[in-house]
Amino acid sequence: MDAEGDRPGQQSQPRNFFDEPVAARYEETSAEMFAREQVEPAVEFLAGLAWGASALELGIGTGRIALPLSRKGIRVHGIDLSPQMVSRLREKPGGSDVDVTIGDFATAKVGRRFSLAYLVYNTIDNLTTQDAQVACFCNVAEHLEPEGCFVIEAGVPQLQRLSPGETVRAFSVTPTHLGFDEFDVATQRLTSHHYLLSNGSMEVVSIPFRYAWPAELDLMARIAGMRLRERWADWSREPFTSDSDAHISVWQKT
Ligand SMILES: C[S@@+](CC[C@H](N)C(=O)[O-])C[C@H]1O[C@@H](n2cnc3c(N)ncnc32)[C@H](O)[C@@H]1O
Numbered sequence: 017m018d019a020e021g022d023r024p025g026q027q028s029q030p031r032n033f034f035d036e037p038v039a040a041r042y043e044e045t046s047a048e049m050f051a052r053e054q055v056e057p058a059v060e061f062l063a064g065l066a067w068g069a070s071a072l073e074l075g076i077g078t079g080r081i082a083l084p085l086s087r088k089g090i091r092v093h094g095i096d097l098s099p100q101m102v103s104r105l106r107e108k109p110g111g112s113d114v115d116v117t118i119g120d121f122a123t124a125k126v127g128r129r130f131s132l133a134y135l136v137y138n139t140i141d142n143l144t145t146q147d148a149q150v151a152c153f154c155n156v157a158e159h160l161e162p163e164g165c166f167v168i169e170a171g172v173p174q175l176q177r178l179s180p181g182e183t184v185r186a187f188s189v190t191p192t193h194l195g196f197d198e199f200d201v202a203t204q205r206l207t208s209h210h211y212l213l214s215n216g217s218m219e220v221v222s223i224p225f226r227y228a229w230p231a232e233l234d235l236m237a238r239i240a241g242m243r244l245r246e247r248w249a250d251w252s253r254e255p256f257t258s259d260s261d262a263h264i265s266v267w268q269k270t
Contacts, residue, residue, distance in 0.1 A: 029120055030097060030120055030122075030144075032097045032098050032100075033142075033223045033224075034077070034096075034097070034098035034100065034101045035098060035100050037212075037221075038100075038221055039078075039098060039100035039101045039104060040100075041212060041214070041219075042077070042078060042101065042104070043078060043104075045188075045193060045195075045210065045212070046080075046137075049080065049137060050080055055080060055081065055084060057250070057251035057252050058081055058136065058169070058251045059081060059085050059088065060251070061264070062081065062085055062090075062132065062134055063088045065131070065132045065167065065266065066085075066090045066131055066132040067131040067132075068089060068090070069090065069091070069131050070090060070091040070092070070130050070132075071085060071090050071091075071092050071093070071130055071131070071132040071133065072092075072093050072094075072095070072126065072130040072132070072133040072134075072156075072159055073085075073092055073094045073133075073134055073135075073136075074094075074095050074121035074134070074135040074156070075094075075095070075096055075097075075121060075135060075136075075137075075139040075142065076095065076096045076101075076102070076114070076116060077098075077101045077102075077105070078101055078102075078104040078108070079094075079105035079108060079111055080137075081134075081136055082094055082105070082114055083108060083109075083111065086110055086113065086114060087110065090132075092115075093114070093115045093116070093117070093126055093128075093130070094114060094115070094116040095117045095118075095119055095120075095121040095124050096116060096117075096118065096121075097118070097119065097120060097121075099118055102116050121135070121152060121155065122143055122148045122149075122151040122152040122155055123151060124155070125158075125159075126159060129159055129160060129161045129164070130159055130160060130161065131160075131165070132165050132167070133159055133160060133164070133166045134166070134167040134168070134169075135152075135166075135169075136168075137169060138170050138171050138225070140152065140228070141170065141171075141206075141225035141227055141228070142223075142225060144225065145226060146204075146226070146228075146232075149226065149228060149233075149236055150236050150239055150240070152236075153166070153233075153236040153237055153240035154240045156242075157241050157242055160242075160269045161269070163268060164268070164269050165245065165266050165267065165268050165269075166237070166242060166266070166267045166268075166269075167264065167265070167266050168263075168264070168265050169251075169262065169263075169264050170233075170262065170263060171227075171262050172229070172230070172260055172261055172262060172263060173204075173227040173229060174197075174261075175199070175201065178199065183198060183200070183201075184196055184197070184199070185197050185199070187208075188210075192212065192214070193211070193212055193213070194210075194211040195208060195209065195210050196208075196209055197209075203226075204227055204228065205224060205225065205226055205227075206225050206226075206227055207223065207224050207225070208223050210223075230247065230256075230265060233265060234265075234267075237267040241269060241270055242268060242270065243268055243270050244265065244266070244267055245267060245268040246264075247263055247264070247265045247266070248263070248264045249262065249263065249264070250262065251264060
């Protein structure tokens, strides 16, 4: 891991953790996120906020959400650090029609404004410092039309699920994939470790994250000139409660 965040106020270009072999295995290791029942409600929700016009996806990846949203007539522009993920998007039907800027979504400029920006699948946590997460909110606000919306889908930090003193929690245990998170509560950092068995050999990948509570994200939104408009537990608008594992938050540019 690079030293991003060790010097407050300074940001270096983040490292691309979604290069090979992660990009090659992404759709297999995230298979449940590609299921229709995951994708369709997300696309419906986002299309309803895009005013039939255009949307900016931060961390567009292989186009899981961007491609079905494009098929609804929304012109999607993506930002992503990983040329390897974007090359998988390009190979899919409609993938060459999506505009993509290769860069860091906390700072990259696209040169136009959107009615909607969105950041799904916990990807805000890929920014591993508070400074970088605040910069991301400010960058989004610069890219939004007045009254445009910013949507984040992220997990609620799972700390209350840890036993006292416990710092490690498994999220995937299958014959070919062992995944577990290692928490550092003092810094709000966690590292997701993946042990992937493929053709008899083991690949080990560790990706750093910074988790944030919804209330901290609300404050970041305020700093950037946005206000919380809605918060739900999922894309079907189930109420967000103390038991929710995840949140879908919508902030509006004021
Ligand atoms: C978990 S994947 C999500 C991809 C896609 N949004 C989806 O839902 O399937 C995270 C994506 O964000 C990208 N990413 C992570 N940090 C980034 C950053 N700072 N700037 C731009 N892209 C980033 C990764 O390269 C990867 O493609």
